[in-house]
Amino acid sequence: MAKAAQKETPLNRQYNQIKTKYPGALLLFRVGDFYETFGEDAIRASRILGIVLTRRNNGGAQEELAGFPHHSLDTYLPKLVRAGERVAICDQLEDPAQAKGIVKRGVTELVTPGVSLNDNVLDVRRNNYLAAVHFGKDDQLGLAFLDISTGEFLAAQGSAAYVDKMLQGFVPSEVLFCKKNKAEFAQLFGDKFHTFQLEDWCFGYDFGYEQLTTHFRTATLKGFGIDILPLGICAAGVILHYLQETEHKQIGHISRITRLEEERYVWLDRFTVRNLELVYPQQEGGVPLIQILDQTVTPMGARLLRKWVVLPLKEKKPIEERLNTVELLLQHDELHEVLTQHLKQIGDLERLISKVAVRRISPREMGQLKKSLRQIAPIKELLSAQLGETSEVPTGTLGVLRKYADQLNTCAYLLDKIEAELRDDAPIVTNQGNMIKSGVDPELDELHGIAYEGKDYLLKLQNREMAQTGIPSLKIAYNKVFGYYLEVTNAHKNKVPVDWIRKQTLVNAERYITPELKEYEEKILNAEDKIFAIEQRIFNDLILAAAEYVGAIQQNARVVSVLDVLASFATIARKNNYVKPTISEGKELDIKEGRHAVIEQQLPLGESYVPNDLYLDDETQQIIIITGPNMAGKSALLRQTALIVLMAQMGCYIPARQATIGLVDKIFTRVGASDNLSRGESTFMVEMTETSSILNNLSDRSLVLMDEIGRGTSTYDGVSIAWAIAEYLHNHPQSRAKTLFATHYHELNQLAEDFPRIKNFNVAVREVDNKVIFLRKLKPGGSEHSFGIHVAQIAGMPQPIVLRASEIMQHLEKDHVPESQAKKVREMPKNNFQLSIFEPADPRLEELKEKLSLVDVNTLSPIEALLKLNELKKLVT
Numbered sequence: 001m002a003k004a005a006q007k008e009t010p011l012n013r014q015y016n017q018i019k020t021k022y023p024g025a026l027l028l029f030r031v032g033d034f035y036e037t038f039g040e041d042a043i044r045a046s047r048i049l050g051i052v053l054t055r056r057n058n059g060g061a062q063e064e065l066a067g068f069p070h071h072s073l074d075t076y077l078p079k080l081v082r083a084g085e086r087v088a089i090c091d092q093l094e095d096p097a098q099a100k101g102i103v104k105r106g107v108t109e110l111v112t113p114g115v116s117l118n119d120n121v122l123d124v125r126r127n128n129y130l131a132a133v134h135f136g137k138d139d140q141l142g143l144a145f146l147d148i149s150t151g152e153f154l155a156a157q158g159s160a161a162y163v164d165k166m167l168q169g170f171v172p173s174e175v176l177f178c179k180k181n182k183a184e185f186a187q188l189f190g191d192k193f194h195t196f197q198l199e200d201w202c203f204g205y206d207f208g209y210e211q212l213t214t215h216f217r218t219a220t221l222k223g224f225g226i227d228i229l230p231l232g233i234c235a236a237g238v239i240l241h242y243l244q245e246t247e248h249k250q251i252g253h254i255s256r257i258t259r260l261e262e263e264r265y266v267w268l269d270r271f272t273v274r275n276l277e278l279v280y281p282q283q284e285g286g287v288p289l290i291q292i293l294d295q296t297v298t299p300m301g302a303r304l305l306r307k308w309v310v311l312p313l314k315e316k317k318p319i320e321e322r323l324n325t326v327e328l329l330l331q332h333d334e335l336h337e338v339l340t341q342h343l344k345q346i347g348d349l350e351r352l353i354s355k356v357a358v359r360r361i362s363p364r365e366m367g368q369l370k371k372s373l374r375q376i377a378p379i380k381e382l383l384s385a386q387l388g389e390t391s392e393v394p395t396g397t398l399g400v401l402r403k404y405a406d407q408l409n410t411c412a413y414l415l416d417k418i419e420a421e422l423r424d425d426a427p428i429v430t431n432q433g434n435m436i437k438s439g440v441d442p443e444l445d446e447l448h449g450i451a452y453e454g455k456d457y458l459l460k461l462q463n464r465e466m467a468q469t470g471i472p473s474l475k476i477a478y479n480k481v482f483g484y485y486l487e488v489t490n491a492h493k494n495k496v497p498v499d500w501i502r503k504q505t506l507v508n509a510e511r512y513i514t515p516e517l518k519e520y521e522e523k524i525l526n527a528e529d530k531i532f533a534i535e536q537r538i539f540n541d542l543i544l545a546a547a548e549y550v551g552a553i554q555q556n557a558r559v560v561s562v563l564d565v566l567a568s569f570a571t572i573a574r575k576n577n578y579v580k581p582t583i584s585e586g587k588e589l590d591i592k593e594g595r596h597a598v599i600e601q602q603l604p605l606g607e608s609y610v611p612n613d614l615y616l617d618d619e620t621q622q623i624i625i626i627t628g629p630n631m632a633g634k635s636a637l638l639r640q641t642a643l644i645v646l647m648a649q650m651g652c653y654i655p656a657r658q659a660t661i662g663l664v665d666k667i668f669t670r671v672g673a674s675d676n677l678s679r680g681e682s683t684f685m686v687e688m689t690e691t692s693s694i695l696n697n698l699s700d701r702s703l704v705l706m707d708e709i710g711r712g713t714s715t716y717d718g719v720s721i722a723w724a725i726a727e728y729l730h731n732h733p734q735s736r737a738k739t740l741f742a743t744h745y746h747e748l749n750q751l752a753e754d755f756p757r758i759k760n761f762n763v764a765v766r767e768v769d770n771k772v773i774f775l776r777k778l779k780p781g782g783s784e785h786s787f788g789i790h791v792a793q794i795a796g797m798p799q800p801i802v803l804r805a806s807e808i809m810q811h812l813e814k815d816h817v818p819e820s821q822a823k824k825v826r827e828m829p830k831n832n833f834q835l836s837i838f839e840p841a842d843p844r845l846e847e848l849k850e851k852l853s854l855v856d857v858n859t860l861s862p863i864e865a866l867l868k869l870n871e872l873k874k875l876v877t
Contacts, residue, residue, distance in 0.1 A: 036067035110246035114174025125302035131172035142231025151253040155232035156260035168270035169310030208237020253357035267666035301564025322651025329570035349557040363426035578653035593657035596640035610776035618736035628763030634742040671707035702737035749782030
């Protein structure tokens with residue numbers, strides 16, 4: 001039903017004009033002391049925020065209305081943004097008391113999931129990335145990332161698989177793409193991101209190039225190394241355009257753009273990042289690798305670690321630089337301890353200096369910046385002092401320490417200026433005074449004297465009038481309506497002097513003013529107004545001074561973050577008994593007593609992880625077929641191998657006794673079961689898709705982990721597919737990818753007889769008293785049993801099902817029923833659990849039957865019969 005025609009008021013007209021400029025955004029419209037939302041915005045806001053939805057009469061029509069107090073913005077804004085809303089904050093741009101007609105209003109910020117500087121929206125230990133994807137020709141895409149809260153700006157270009165991998169690793173809060181590519185984006189990347197679509201013209205190369213060169217004030221982009229990324233330039237240009245559209249004009253802290261070099265990092269496709277649970281667990285309550293590795297003490301270090309986890313290096317020199325620095329910290333306990341103590345006192349340098357650049361830093365945050373900068377000089381001195389102790393410094397570390405020390409800037413002038421001017425207890429806001437120290441400005445000191453003396457005078461005045469009038473309860477107070485006044489209770493109002501001027505009558509008291517009181521009021525208030533203005537000016541000058549150090553402080557933040565991560569690696573190496581791996585240019589992978597970094601930390605008290613040796617190369621043992629029972633630890637062994645390699649190549653010590661890691665350039669995993677029913681893909685289809693991605697992207701230094709390939713289809717189909725894949729990996733003409741192949745298809749053990757670089761191993765178990773004990777130990781040779789029925793039993797499967805499954809398995813194994821004749825299963829004796837307790841299905845019952853058949857009841861004494869009965873009872877309990 002159409003709404004009745006509305007009579008447009010000036011306020012409605014102003015609202016509609018502003019709302020039209022921000023289609024799709026939820027508009028918070030400042031009216032007095034409230035932010036109000038109207039119509040559809042109000043309905044969405046009330047649902048997300050849980051606030052009351054009301055209706056008002058708007059020119060004869062009913063319109064929805066929902067709002068909250070303006071001082072609660074920091075409480076409600078994060079909820080809206082996390083719900084995926086783009087929020088336009090419309091403020092009053094002039095003092096309502098001074099306005100002629102309707103108050104001037106305008107949008108001061110458009111906050112989106114990927115563009116926010118609000119501390120309550122941001123997670124201090126994670127970056128908040130805005131991404132842009134540009135679809136080019138020949139299946140190539142451009143990609144850019146920006147964290148406006150830190151100034152980090154990245155550009156890349158590559159295949160859809162590469163872009164997908166980067167999106168999976170960086171997990172942007174919002175992704176921009178062209179409207180015409182909506183279907184293509186959904187097909188490639190699904191619906192797991194908050195997205196915003198822009199017009200086609202924003203994605204032009206010339207437009208993007210101009211946006212970047214104008215922002216960085218350069219003639220070309222060669223100095224940034226992205227001139228060879230035309231599609232990446234398009235994506236990066238779109239991001240800068242989007243910042244302008246969202247009213248983010250002060251972006252001087254975005255001082256450089258960095259190329260994400262695909263060739264520098266280990267290839268981890270999105271399946272591998274997910275399967276190895278590097279940054280997020282797959283199951284609720286699970287523990288990702290980063291949770292084990294993260295002992296960082298600064299926000300910058302925590303954010304850098306997340307990047308290192310998804311971007312391990314594949315060049316020997318920088319990996320060894322990191323490892324050697326960790327070794328140095330482990331060798332010098334005092335250095336490690338003192339460095340960590342200094343790092344703990346450093347706040348979020350990146351985001352604090354970003355707030356300086358955008359002119360949004362508060363006095364209290366400026367104080368936090370000062371406290372953080374205080375630690376830079378001691379860290380610089382600490383590293384420089386270590387340069388003299390060359391005897392125990394690992395080869396190559398000396399230059400790294402010197403590099404870190406040289407790159408740190410103490411920012412001495414700025415630090416001294418903040419120390420000299422800003423009070424240590426500076427407030428959060430700038431309009432309440434008490435920001436600037438005494439001795440900074442003579443006029444300010446004089447005004448402080450007037451304000452404080454005036455207040456002292458008021459106290460003296462109160463005491464004097466109490467004595468002269470005999471009114472013991474007399475008090476002088478202040479409010480914004482009347483200013484300063486004398487308040488007298490009704491019990492004493494007959495004592496009030498005749499020259500006092502009554503201003504207000506209350507239920508129990510009267511309020512008065514005097515000429516003397518008004519004179520001092522004017523003097524004090526004028527002094528306070530001037531104090532606020534002068535302090536605001538000095539603080540703004542302080543911000544301008546700090547803005548000169550944006551680049552230097554960002555550099556400090558980068559160095560601090562690296563030191564923090566390496567110190568964290570040293571902490572966990574000592575805590576978890578990790579060792580330094582040997583990084584090799586060869587292709588061998590030789591791990592002695594390797595452990596799973598996550599599982600070993602989750603074991604019950606008193607249990608220890610069973611370590612395993614593992615060797616792979618491209619000449620003698622390229623592929624290992626691993627068989628063994630369910631729950632024996634095959635999947636854990638696969639994952640721990642990948643995690644050890646990844647940890648080593650990110651420069652971290654590893655959970656092993658020793659290891660030689662031949663550099664790996666790609667890690668592929670196919671483990672676990674999942675589906676994508678929303679896109680019409682079954683579990684088996686997803687499995688085949690992930691496996692195809694692996695086989696189509698192999699390299700000579702790849703590490704491939706395959707777990708139970710082919711299990712989602714019929715037995716013969718599955719065995720055939722798994723067999724063919726193993727053959728393909730062995731016979732690949734260019735790439736002898738090192739492969740761990742876990743399977744329940746024992747038929748694959750035959751491959752070792754025909755292919756020289758395929759070896760059989762199994763995860764050992766032991767059977768004791770018809771019970772299976774998992775030894776978790778990898779040993780040569782294949783296994784012939786899976787003990788699946790046993791696993792079902794210990795998982796709590798009803799006993800009748802366990803017994804019936806044992807009966808069916810025995811029948812199949814005895815007759816070797818081929819798949820084409822599986823109907824013979826129906827010819828077995830029907831399921832009849834209520835027959836004899838001696839039905840030969842459970843091995844324990846068979847043993848009981850055998851022992852009973854040997855008993856001669858006619859020769860047993862009563863006591864012997866009881867003892868024998870007790871013995872037989874133990875067999876079935």
